[in-house]
Amino acid sequence: MPETDPVREPDRAQPASPLAGMKVVDLSKILAGPYVTMSLADLGAEVVKVEHPEGGDPTRQWGPPFNGPDATYYLAANRNKRSITLDLKSEAGQEVVHRLLADADVLVENFRPGSSLARIFDYEELSARYPRLVLLHISAFGELGPLRDEPGYDMVAQASAGLMSLTGEPAGPPVKAGYAMGDLGAALFGLIGVTSALVERERTGRGQYLTTSLYESQLALHINWATGYFATGERPARLGSGHPSLVPxxxxxxxxxxxxxxxxxxxxxxxxxxxxxxxxxxxxxxxxxxxxxxxxxxxxxxxxxxxxxxxxxxxxxxxxxxxxxxxxxxRGLDEVYDCPQTEALGMVQKVDHPDVGPLQQVAFPVNFRGERPPVRSAPPTLGQHSREILAELGYGETDIARLLDDTHPRT
CATH class of the missing domain: 3.30.1540.10 (formyl-coa transferase, domain 3)
Incomplete structure (x- = not known):
């Protein structure tokens, strides 16, 4: 009989970090952009989260519940990052961002179209200075069309892109999905776009400008609902937990x-x-x-x-x-996180938080060489790494003191 290859054991010598060496600058906030950058960080990239000194990412206050100084909503999408606080509308703050971008691979932002920050960090100008930069812009409704300038939260996307019309009992009102599917759908497609652009950059040597939106991602996730409508021209009805094409x-x-x-x-x-x-x-x-x-x-x-x-x-x-x-x-979440299947998969990891102590996090759901990417560091407190990041960028103590005022959060 022919010889067969021996079973190869997973290489566990190194943690699963396929994006190690990549540098990401995160100028986004709320959920879609931060989820993209957290996923990149989970995969090994170095991520610097830039936040405004006054309050930082709004989700820090999206509670209760809180765990330590921040809402659990913020804690869900910002692990494995470092935080620096900057006023992006100031020349000094913009200069720091440019120093960050000098050797960055990826920039993620969700500036409102037409805003001053969208103009300040315009891709054409950035590309001229940093031709290898991959920039992901996430918006509510996309780059074109009559709604392009509209702001939007997840529920706005679920309503305007049809998800709420499909969710709920037949005789009841429209219901939003339990998860933030508008934000998370855009985040996952954005993540696919970024990693694909990095692969292409290996061939071309150049970065590129990527866009996705909550609206577009919801249309892409309609799947069979869309093709059914295209075939019949009939508006689908809500079916509760039922399936449009299978019974029971x-x-x-x-x-x-x-x-x-x-x-x-x-x-x-x-x-x-x-x-x-x-x-x-x-x-x-x-x-x-x-x-x-x-x-x-x-x-x-x-x-x-x-x-x-x-x-x-x-x-x-x-x-x-x-x-x-x-x-x-x-099952309720209490049953899910007490389930032997959840434990066997190692989907919950703990990491030390400077205020909370041991903090549980739901890990990245893909294994590499049989290993799950590790949760390396807790979601940072506001401005936690400002001083060390500025020092790494070449700022001296005098300049750091100028950039950080006396009321700056803990650094």
Whole structure:
């Protein structure tokens, strides 16, 4: 028999840091931009977060809850960075940023289009000085069109880009998604753009200007909702937890709570009916195929709810899982973070915070060589690294004292 290659053990000699050596300047705030730069930092890049001396990133005050001096919202998107406070509208502050950019690989900002800061840090001028720089600009509605100058928060994007029209119970009001999908969608597409531009720069030697927006990212994430609309021209209706193209595929009530059933084909549906003691449902012409089940969604759900009402969530999950039907209880975050699966994956890491002490963080969800990128440092307090960063940039004590006034936050 031919020889086979031996199983290769993951190389754990070095932590997973594929972007080590990259330098990122973060002029963004709130969530989309900071999530991009935190992800780059998780992957090993050095990230300097630039904040205004008065209050810094607004999410520091987006609470309660707070943990130490900052809101937990801020703590969620800013680990593995260093913080410096600068007035970007001052010439002195702009000079510091230019010193940071002199050897930077990436700049991330979300300046409002047409604002003074957007003009001050215009890409054409920056590119002339730093031709290898990759600049990511994140906006609410994109670079073109009648809404390009509009400001926007996540909920504005969820409303204007259609997500809220698809979320909620059929007879209820529109509901925003539990996650900040406008911000996070833009962050993930922005991250893809930045890493792709860095790969291209290896071929061309030049950086480039990247843009994405909360609005564009939501359209990209419509996926089957969009293609269904293109095919029919019909406005989709809210389905609660239901799926537009699969039935049964939603949350169902049991005697003591809700759980989900996810049937993706006719064979699984027959197995479900048999396990529930009603095999005849699978032969009913209204339900025998997925196409028919989608048309007769309400009738089938009424039948299933009647069958499921007598058992508990634990009972149905045990019985249906044993039969090979995809099911799951609907867990709260307390259950999720106490779950053996979460622990086995190592998705929660601890890092020391200067005020809080041990601080839990949800780690980066991709492994490299079998290793998860480490949480190296806690989200910085406001201006925590101002003095050391300025010294690294060549400023002497007199100039540092000039840049940092007596009321400057802890450095």
């Amino acid at each position: 595929y939603q949350a169902y009530p049991a005697a003591d709570g809700h759980f989900v059933i996810a049937v993706g084909n006719d064979g699984l549906f027959r197995r479900l009916c048999t396990t529930l003691g009603s095999p005849a449902l699978a032969d009913d012409p209204r339900f025998a195929t997925n196409r028919a089940r989608v048309v007769h969604r309400d009738e089938l759900n009424a039948e299933l709810m009647a069958l499921l009402a007598s058992g508990t969530v634990a009972h149905w999950c045990e019985v249906l899982k044993a039969a090979g039907v995809p099911v799951a209880p609907i």
